[in-house]
Amino acid sequence: MTDQVLAAIDGSQFSEGVCDYAAWASLAMDAPLTFVHVVDNHSAVPEEQNLSGNLRFGARERLMKELSELDEQRAKVNREHGKLMLEAAKERAIDDGVSNPTTRQRNGTLVESLLELEEDIRLLVVGKRGETAHQASGHLGSNLERVARELHRPILMVPKTFKRPEKILMAFDGSKTARKGVEMLARSPLFAGTECHVLIVGAETAERRSELEWALGILRDAGHQAEGAIRAGEVDEALQAYEKEHGIDLLVMGAYGHSRIRHLLVGSTTTAMLRGSRIPVLILR
Template sequence: MSQVFASIDGSAAAPGVCDYAAWASQRLQAPLTLLHILDRTLYPQAGDLSGTIGLGSREHLLTELAALDQQRSKVALEEGRIILQAAQSRVQAAGITEPMLRQRHGDLIACLSELENEMRLLVIGRQGERSASTEHQVGGHLESVIRTLHKPILVAGDTFTAPQQIMLAFDGSATAHKSVEMLADSPLIKGLPCHLVMVGADSHATREQLKTAQHRLLKTASEVHLAIVAGEVEPALHAYQAEHNIDLLAMGAYGHSRIRQFFVGSTTTNLLRSSTSALLILR
């Protein structure tokens, strides 16, 4: 069965990831897996060092290094176990009775790619434990995760608030219409008000596109508000979101207009950095 995966580590983002993952798991009625990945660059698996160090008078050094590697790996595994247990307690308090705990050793992107077929949704934080502590800094792996995976990704907000409204950034592209279809068929937004927002010129053609999408979304959303706003994409979307107190922003990862350039280009990081709310990325 497809599951909600929560990618957690020892960072300050982990509690929010757990909370959003528990919410999504309940909304989707899908099992929740808490995933902790031991970064091999921080905790490399022990290798054969004899060719580098040599034997003879330095054999004792080889033995000591092997023992040190083994100890570091043991400590990392124990730290991961503690992180998973804390996450388990948190999601159980939120109503998830039997979360699955999984620990992997390797590269984050490679591990998530291997598990992709089991995913219905990935929940991840903006920052990992290796990221700088600067406010709104975006973790270095996040963009790579977004570009690599082909499943929806929920980037947790700074603090958890159960979403009461969702806003979908719409640009009229085939990808945008696919995003509408995905939301319309998803229990994630069932019963929630939805704002369908297009950045650009107001015209009869764009209004008709929005009305078509509105009709489709009414299958799931309690109501759908349409809006066409002018200006640059990033500030226009954030201004509308703030004005209407929207706590979940959704958008497709790829499109064919300014929103595509905005999202997959160099300003992707700016969006994630400037937003404190949760972001649902549809693929």
Template sequence: MKNVFACIDGSKAAEAVCDAAAWVSQRVDRQLVLLHVLDKSIYPTKTDMSGNLKLGTREHLLDELAELDAKRSKLALEAGKEQLKVAVERVKSQGVETPETRQRHGHFVETLADLQEETRILVIGRQGEEHDNVDEIGGNLESVIRSLSCRILITPPNFKPPEKVLLAYDASETAKKVLYIISRSPLFKGVPIHLLMVGEKSDKNQQQLEEAKKQLEGEGHEGVVAALKSGEVESTLLSYVKEQELGMVIMGAYGHSRIRQFLVGSTTTNLLRQSPVPILLMRQ
């Protein structure tokens, strides 16, 4: 059975990741795994300085460097264990009774890729430790989005369970697949869904929206709202989220429409940076 994985680090977003992951795991009734990765690019297992040491350098310098590396790795390991301990207490306070913890040493994205087969939803903060004080997304996030095929929930520094959500819909095959999954998933049962299509205001688009709305209603979803808006995708989505006070955005990551171009282009970064609410990317 696939699990909900939460990426834990020392960033300001760590608490939001815990809260979001706890909410998800309880909604879908799956095991919550709190994951801490000692990224090799930040905490190398060994520093090879032998090529930089000139003739006459004493052998003990190499020994001291090795000792410093060992201490640094040990401190990073202990810090990670402490972060996981705090995360366990946080998710337990949110109602998760038996969270699992894992700690890995390796490249962050590669580690997540190795765990894909047992991942139902990956929960990750918009900004990691390296970008806590910078108004941009974390350095690893774009690589995660482009490299992984699992579903990814990206949360800003604050999270609260959504009372209403936005499903970006364009009637593409991918959007229909996402609609199918969302309509049957327990994740949003009882949560009103707003279907938003950004495109030409035509009878065809309106009909496609109404069909999607009926599909959600046929699976027991109540309070479904269908909206057709023209304009630029990014700004239209963000404006609609603000106007309707929505708590999460759901989007498919593949397709052949304007939304696909939006997701795989540079505006992905802009939406992630500007969105005041979590974004769930449906990669499969």
């Protein structure tokens, strides 16, 4: 199934938000919706205590057999738990208006599974943090960092609660990725009828003013109400301040701007925004 909205769900508190945002995207884009759950039987297995020195002759073999049986039981429980979550997600999407959502369950790691499905993905929807990620507010979760770094498809990272986006903010720096992002925003059915904002962070120059006018012109020509600004300061702080001032519902960022730190997740600014944002963030590649 090509050009689908793929929603990755797990047992985290973000799963309901993932379901609702995925349903919204599927309906807006008129694209099929598939929920995927990945059974990673080794992601949360604690280190086994080495008891071999305390075991009598023959007991170690018996213990290893019992541990193997426990692994099989855990795998079965994880699969059954995943199937229940997929069914619940499907029912929720149907309640949201999606006519025929499908489900898939895969074994392995989240990143490997998504990379295998990449060619069929039009948009990936994930919770800001997954089930096994540390829940501290500043920690994004290693799975999400790897997904954002390695998957070359648009990724929508969402909070726990759905709010239909009505005001969109594009972080714009004049780069090739950002220009493609503005053109995508302008024509995407996902953002039909939304109010679009464009923000350039830096000193106001004739070049930046020209770039801003270009972006606003593209959006207005496509029928959007559009406004924007150029602001000095740190990029993440300026974006967050603008977001609060204007009641922005969704932030759009390119995975790379002009940052020279390309070996990091998706550029240091994007990483900071992902960790700090309380609204959905759409990452463009």
